[in-house]
Amino acid sequence: MELYREAIDYLNAYGISPVTEEEMVDSDLLQDVFAEETEWVSHSPLQTEPGLPSTPTIDSPDDLLQKRMVVLKGILISEEIYLTELETLLTPMKALRAAAGTSQPVLSTEQVQTVFYQIPELRDLHKDFCTSLRTRLQPEKVMDPQSQRDLGREEGPDIQLNQAEHYLSVGDLFLKFVNQLGVYRGFIDNYENAVEIVQKCMQSDQRFRTLAESMMSSKGSDNVKTKYTFEALLYKPLDRVMKTTLVLHDLLKHTPPDHPDSITLQEALRLTSSFLSGVNERSQCKRSVMLSRGERRQLLRDGFVVDVFESGHNLRHLFLYTDMLLCAKLTSAGRQAQYRFCWYLPLVGLKLHWAAENLPSSEYQMKISKTRAKMHQLKQALQQHMKGGKVSVFCAVDRLRRKFEECEIWLLTNTPSFTLELHSTSGKSHTIRLFSLFDLNEWKEAIEKQSGNCIETVPPDLLSVTGSCIKLRMTQQPPLNCIRSNESANICGSLYVIVQSACGLQHPSSAYVCVEVDGFEFYERRKQTCLSAFSVTPQWDEELVFQVDGAQQLFLVFVSQNENDTQHDIVGRAVLNLDPDNMFKKWKKVTCSLGQVDVTLSIKYVPHPLEPPSSSPLVQEPVFCVPIEQVAMHESVLVPHIVRSCVEEVERRGLNEEGIYRISGASSEIQALKHAFNTNYREAVSKLRSVDVNAVSGTLKLYFRELPLPLIPCEQFKELSDALDIADPYLRADSMLTLLQDLPDVNRNTLLFLLHHLRRVAERKEENKMSLSNLATVFGPSLLRPPVARVDISQEVEVQVQVIFLYLQCQNLPEALLTKHLDIDELET
Structure with a gap:
């Protein structure tokens, strides 16, 4: 009841006679502020969103506004006290850190980092919130002077203060604060480690015990010194964050329905309830569940996946325990969330296999595109209604939000994704779909790690285990972006990512990098590079362009493929935070560590309003029979992907092939590859690996x-x-190179890329029987054509062959550029 005592002191300080605790027992205010936190139960996000706490019926609007101001001032006082406590907690940090480098440290550097982990960030978060709230609550900030004078003239002096209080808006401050509550996540996860260090050091070091038992902090308006223990101060953030929902609930209760803050505070309450419920469940995840034979079972991980079965697929909640996987359906019986059992698999001997899902039919792609376009329209309408801030539009906002949520859940469930097949030794198998390759890799690693540690299986009491999911779950909502409303911290526009190269592979392999972004799924959020050549240092220089709305993070997954194209292995993954305040309009080079591999990429972000997504599925532009500069421009490269892919595949398995480029492949396979390159580039690259190399x-x-x-x-x-008629071989070569440099950029670099490839083919002429002369004979007529066809073509063919042959013989032939030169702003490692 400490907060209650603080409120009593505050009222006494202002000459207000407070009621006694006994008189407050039946008060709604007391019930709201000091309600039992553990009784709060979240509702299923898959059902109709439950109604948010409604504003109580009151007799006088003036009284309601006055109580609202009292609540706000009470929040400010509480924030100021909490800030003082955080400052007190941080006071010894600098000294302890300095002592760590001496011969007699109190705490080691690592221990100091653990004990004070995230506390400076919490202090800065609350300091910003407190300063902003204090500024808003200053009388002169409530309403601009002209508005106050106008209200005074029109409605009289008695109404002026009431209108000024009604004009005061603080909802955006709370919404901004709630969207930064993630800072508490690291503190909460680290809390037990920090307390353990404090307790051990108090026992082993007298100096630290003296410090930890007498922390002094100023409290109240009269700055009375209060004595705390270090451990008590360390608990303050944990206690504070758990009361955030109650504070918002109380403020919303005393905010009139037609107040500008009403809708904003409801959104803030929705977000903080979700976050704190997840924190509460996560803090309990280490509580073990008793099994029928006395062993202990613990929850290690959970989240939403798509469960695939014969008759369809549904969104389900998957739980990874120490000895089994449990799939459950989240339902809502009245206002109480419950789980229903779907299936379970023991971890012992569990085998996993993952793959990318095949593209859906054109009709289904059309439905996906229409759903995305509909979501974009719903978001625009939702933003428009939110600007009004009137209670009359609340029902409309709620309906739009529900439709928005339904659309996003449908996309999560039906958009092509990655499948993870689970095969048990008992013969039972299940297939789940994950929303991204990054998520799949996290689940795969967690399951494989635990299945390797699991030696025996204890048959579970499915009823009790499923019933315990409500209390033990860490994740309570699907990964929906529609519940996020604060877009000030997100990026919107075009995000350009050029994946350049990688190093660190232990063995040669082909590889690709999958790049994913978060945010609203109006546009494609996942793209990947083509397969690299078989090498320990793969190189792509491939540009991926994303239209992003609400993105905050970029996910990278490195996948290698063995020489026989039979197995794909996820080598590593990484996350890049997209900070709109530090994003850049120039290219920025970044080197990311993805497990054992370091990937170099360049990123550029251009903010701009986005066009509505098309309701028709995107159709890949054809590459055959299209001007090469048009293909290169569409792919943002200097050498088209089809040329690079075919060359790399020939070099992978065709350099030893006798008659390579002279012997023709099967016409049916060539036409199939042509069709694939024109319609589905990923499918074409996959086909390249399996067809005859001559094709x-x-x-x-x-x-x-x-x-x-x-x-x-x-x-x-x-x-x-x-130029061929020049007798001097050196002048002839210089003239030929000058003419080559005069070619358009795409033509010149594509030709150079091909010429260097053909020279590598000719280096193996003892095996493939293809000399430079033979290769020039094959490619000359295709690469060079006369402006007008003549009757005697023998002379023309000779020119075509000799030009390519001389270029192949040039000793100082320039290297090809695969992409345009980037204006790199700075380098990060």
Whole structure:
């Protein structure tokens, strides 16, 4: 009842006679502030959102506004006291950190970091909130002078204060504060470790015990010194965050329905309830569950997944215990959330297999696109209604929010994702779908780690275990972005990511990087690079462009593939925070550690209003029979992906193939690859790995042959022909290189890329029987064409072959650039 005592002191200080505790027993205010926290029960997010606490009926609006001001001032006083306590807790940190470097440390550097973990951040968070709230509560800040004078003239002096109080808006401050409550997550997870260090050091070190037992803090308006123990101060943040919901509930109760803060405070209450419920459940996750034979079972991880079964798929809550996986359905009976058992699998001998899900039919893609477009419209309408802030639109806002949530849940359940197959030694199998490759990797690692530690299986009491899920769960809501309302901390616009290269692989392999962003799912949130060549230092130089709305994080997953294309292994993952205050309009180079591999990428962010997503599915632009500069521009590269992919595959398994590029592959396979490159690039790359290598080389030749304009423009045919007639070999080579440099950027770099590849092929001519002359004969007519066809083509063919042959023989042939030069702002490691 400490907060109650503080309120009594506050009323006495202002000459107000408070009622006794006995008189307050039946008071709504007392019941709201000191309600038992553990009785709060969240509601299922899959059902209709339960009504938020309604504003109580009161006799006088003036009284309600006055109570609201009292509540706000009480919150401010409480915040100021809490800040003083945090400052007191931080007082010895600097000295302890300095002593850690001496010969007689009180605490080690690591112990100091653990004991004070996240406390400075909490202090800064509450200091900002307290300062902003104090500024708003200053009388002159309630309403601008002109508005006060106008109200005084129109409605009289008695109404002026009441209107000024009604004009006061603080909801945005609370919403901003609630959206930063994540700072408490690290403190709560670290709390037990910090207390353990404090307790041990108090027993072993007299100096620390003296310090920890006599922490003095100023309290109240008269700055009376209060004595605390270190451990008591360390508990203050834990106690404080758990009361946030009650504070918001109390403030909302005394806010009129037509007040500008009403809707904002309800949103803040929704968010803080979700966060604190998760914290509460997470803090209990270490409580063990008693099994039928006396062993202990503990919850290690839980979250929402899509459960796939014969007749369909549904959103389910998955629980990973120390000895089993439990899948349950979250339901709502009245106002009480409950779980119903679906299935379970023991961890002993559990085998996992993951794969990307196949693309849906065109009709289903159309439905996904229409749902995304509908979500975008709902969000626009929701924002428009929220600006009004009137109680008359609250019902409309609630309906829009429910529709928005339904659309997002549908997308989570139906959008193609990654599947994880679970095979038990008992013969039972289940398949779940995860919303991202990053999530799948986290689940896969957690399950494999625990199944490796699990030696025996104890048959569970399914009824009691399922019933305990409500108390033990750590996650209570699906990963919905529609519940987030504060977008000031998010980015909106175009996010460009160029994945350049990687190093650190222990063995050669082909690899790709999957890049995912969070935020609203109006646009594609997941893209991946093409498969690299078989190497220990894969290189992509591939640009991925995201249209992002509400993004806060970028997820990277590195996947390697063995030489036989039979197994994909997730090597590592990483997360990059997208801070809109520190984002950049110039390219920024970043090196990220993904497990054993370091990946280098460049990022650029351009904020701008986004166009509504199309209600039609995106159709891949064709690459065959399209001008090469158009293909390169669409892919944001200097060498089209089809050229790079075919070349890398030939170098992977075709350098030893006799007659490579001379022997044609099966026409059916070449046409199938052509169709795949025109419609689904990912499918095409996958096909490249399985078809005959001569079909791959044939596809590359076909691409150059079907270019509307040749790689070497027709206008240069005459100049190149004249250069061939130069007798001096050095002057001839210089002239040829000059003409090559005059080619357009895409043409020049694609030609250079191909020429270097053909030289590597010729290096193995003893095995593949393809010399530089043979390769020039194959590619010359496709790469260079005369401006006008002539009757005698023998001379033209000779020019075509000789030009390519001379380029292949050049000793100082420049290297190709795969992407345009980036204007890199700075380098991060």
